Amino acid sequence: MPQTITEYLDSIGVIWQPINLKNKVPQAVNSPIHSYMPKSNDYKNISVEEFKKRQRVINTDYIAICTDKVSQFDIDLPDFPFEINAPYFLSITKKLKHYFIKLDSIEKNRLTPKGGDILCGQWSFCKRDSIVYNAEITIPVVSNSIFQPRDLDKLKQVLKELKHNGVNGNMSYDEWIKVMFAVYNTAFENCLKHDAAVELCIDFSRDSPMFDEKAKKILNDLSYKPNGMKIGSLIDLLCKVKGIEKTKKVEEEYIFDDDVFGDAPVENSKKKKQSKTNALQIVESSDTYKSWKYEFEENYKFFFVKHTDLYACDFYSEVMKMYSSPKGLIDKNLINPDMMDIFKKCEKIDDNIVSYVDAWVYSKDKKSYNKFDFLPYPVECPENIYNTYTPMDTPVSDLDVNSMKLVENNFNEFIRHIGENDDACYHYIIQWLAHLIQSPGVKPGVCIVFSSDEGCGKGLLFQFIEKLIHKYAFKCGDIDQILGKFNSNVSRKLCVMMDEVSPTQLFGKSSRLKNLITEDKIDLERKGENQFQ
Numbered sequence: 001m002p003q004t005i006t007e008y009l010d011s012i013g014v015i016w017q018p019i020n021l022k023n024k025v026p027q028a029v030n031s032p033i034h035s036y037m038p039k040s041n042d043y044k045n046i047s048v049e050e051f052k053k054r055q056r057v058i059n060t061d062y063i064a065i066c067t068d069k070v071s072q073f074d075i076d077l078p079d080f081p082f083e084i085n086a087p088y089f090l091s092i093t094k095k096l097k098h099y100f101i102k103l104d105s106i107e108k109n110r111l112t113p114k115g116g117d118i119l120c121g122q123w124s125f126c127k128r129d130s131i132v133y134n135a136e137i138t139i140p141v142v143s144n145s146i147f148q149p150r151d152l153d154k155l156k157q158v159l160k161e162l163k164h165n166g167v168n169g170n171m172s173y174d175e176w177i178k179v180m181f182a183v184y185n186t187a188f189e190n191c192l193k194h195d196a197a198v199e200l201c202i203d204f205s206r207d208s209p210m211f212d213e214k215a216k217k218i219l220n221d222l223s224y225k226p227n228g229m230k231i232g233s234l235i236d237l238l239c240k241v242k243g244i245e246k247t248k249k250v251e252e253e254y255i256f257d258d259d260v261f262g263d264a265p266v267e268n269s270k271k272k273k274q275s276k277t278n279a280l281q282i283v284e285s286s287d288t289y290k291s292w293k294y295e296f297e298e299n300y301k302f303f304f305v306k307h308t309d310l311y312a313c314d315f316y317s318e319v320m321k322m323y324s325s326p327k328g329l330i331d332k333n334l335i336n337p338d339m340m341d342i343f344k345k346c347e348k349i350d351d352n353i354v355s356y357v358d359a360w361v362y363s364k365d366k367k368s369y370n371k372f373d374f375l376p377y378p379v380e381c382p383e384n385i386y387n388t389y390t391p392m393d394t395p396v397s398d399l400d401v402n403s404m405k406l407v408e409n410n411f412n413e414f415i416r417h418i419g420e421n422d423d424a425c426y427h428y429i430i431q432w433l434a435h436l437i438q439s440p441g442v443k444p445g446v447c448i449v450f451s452s453d454e455g456c457g458k459g460l461l462f463q464f465i466e467k468l469i470h471k472y473a474f475k476c477g478d479i480d481q482i483l484g485k486f487n488s489n490v491s492r493k494l495c496v497m498m499d500e501v502s503p504t505q506l507f508g509k510s511s512r513l514k515n516l517i518t519e520d521k522i523d524l525e526r527k528g529e530n531q532f533q
Contacts, residue, residue: 005089006055006063008132012100012139015043015066017054021125026064031057040123043068062092064123070139072119073099086140089130098124100132101142155186158234159204162241176208177218179237182229184222198222279349283359292345292356293366300342302360303367305386312386374492376441388492392437392469411464418450418457437468440494447517462497469494482516483509488526490516 009016019038020027026038033056039045043066065072073084075096088097103120162179171179180201187197201219205211283289296302305312345356360366369386381387412426419425435444450458466473472494476482479501481489490496496516506513515522 002131002133003135005065005126005130005132006128008087008135009065011135012070014070015051015068016063017042017051018057018060018128019062019064019125020060021062024125026123026125029054029057029060031059033057038064038123043123061128062125063128064125067119067124068121069102071101071103072124073101073142074117074119074124075099076116084140084142085134085137087132087134087137089126089132092125092127098126100139102139103142152187152192155183155200155231155234158231158238159183159200161238162234163204163207171208176205176215178229179234180205180219180222181225182231182233185225185228186231186234188224194222279352279354280359280362282349283347283354283356284363284365286347288347289356289359292342293360296342296356296360297367303369303386305369305372376494378439379441389441392440392472414457414460418452418461433465436465436495440469440472443518443520445518447513459499462495465495465497473497475499479505479509483512486525488524490522491524 003011006016017038018029020029028037029035034053036054073086074091075098076094077096083097084099084101086099086101088099090096091098103118183201183204184197187200188194192200198219201222202211202216205215205219208215303312343355343357347354347356370384371386372388373381373385374389375381375385375387376389377391415429416426419429429448432444432446432448435442450456450461452458462473462475466475472492474482474489474493474495475497476489477499479498481487482496482498
């Protein structure tokens, strides 16, 4: 017997709340009855009375469902191979089934069945007028047996192929780290415990010249990253090593077949690949393509970065816009509408329609850099490095000489004021500011500390610095933004202001602060991503 989603959730005691959604992100709810901002941890921190108050709000189209006690199995593919005898509702866009289930011994994030996702301990979104089908059926307890590991055999097959092709002995340290993360994450998601996942990494690395005691420690310290690299990255690497294209089947489903990875490909498949390869080569040699390539690289400023396997663009003269999909190709869904015309260019060669963008992606002659780096002046940037630093573009004032003199006098007076009219302090601050502008790539190795009552002008000094260096300045209200685990806010920054910091807040963090002030390179980390420098 079908039921409305809210009636069903109330009948099984599951927490829910009305929400507004924009691009799949919850927005603030404003109502004469109650106004609030939904948060990811509401189900842990909000009382039952507060949820009941929120549930009286009726001017929203969506609701958020807590999956802490009753989980959901979300089908993503229309041809999913089996069904579960359980209550379900249909998803917002694809109209595919979301089953209500209870998990047996499955650890959160360990199993993500091919073609579906398990939601556990997070919010699930649906239309407020959704209908629950099979509502009369008791929610089943699902055990590990229904979700068989997806990729373990395939992982072992890829590693065997990579070793056979000598990859494990010819990698740089950074490449080896990336492969190890992909192996560990894939093994972990396929129910291998930590030691077994590490053993796979060790077995692959044993013949590598970099495999030493330090490498063993790194492998033992690996941890699962849900959003990190997985088997798809290894397939990309294997395809590059063998000089073959990924079939659509491999590219979209990460499934191996003899046509792609076997030693004796089927003749028809081989001919088709050869035909496509020939067509790409013909396009590459044409004057029309070369003219297009020049515009694509010089006017639209597209380039390839080998270290990250990313295609990037600085068309808007700002921080890089990345255009790689997880499959290593340019994801056209991310392309700005201003660029669509240049992406549509293609040419017919025999039976192949060859996109110029595809020809550029597969070409060895595309504009490429080894990696990104942030190298402000006067540090010299090698030709094979893409420098993410751009010179500070401070507008020239249109004030006359007398007005400029007045500004200069007022500024000098302000610096003397915050330096308590001490000549030595005044000159130090002026020289520190000059160094920031004249040699931004050289760390001064010091941190200026201003200690005073509120309203003395400390914040005003940083506002002045922001006007000079713009995006390279960062002001933090919470010290964990720069000294906590996730500290990527200081990436590509020349000046950081810690506002209203007390000695108590710095307790236990002095070594991190010292590193931030004095070290040329520091370890940074974004949530869900690997560390970088």
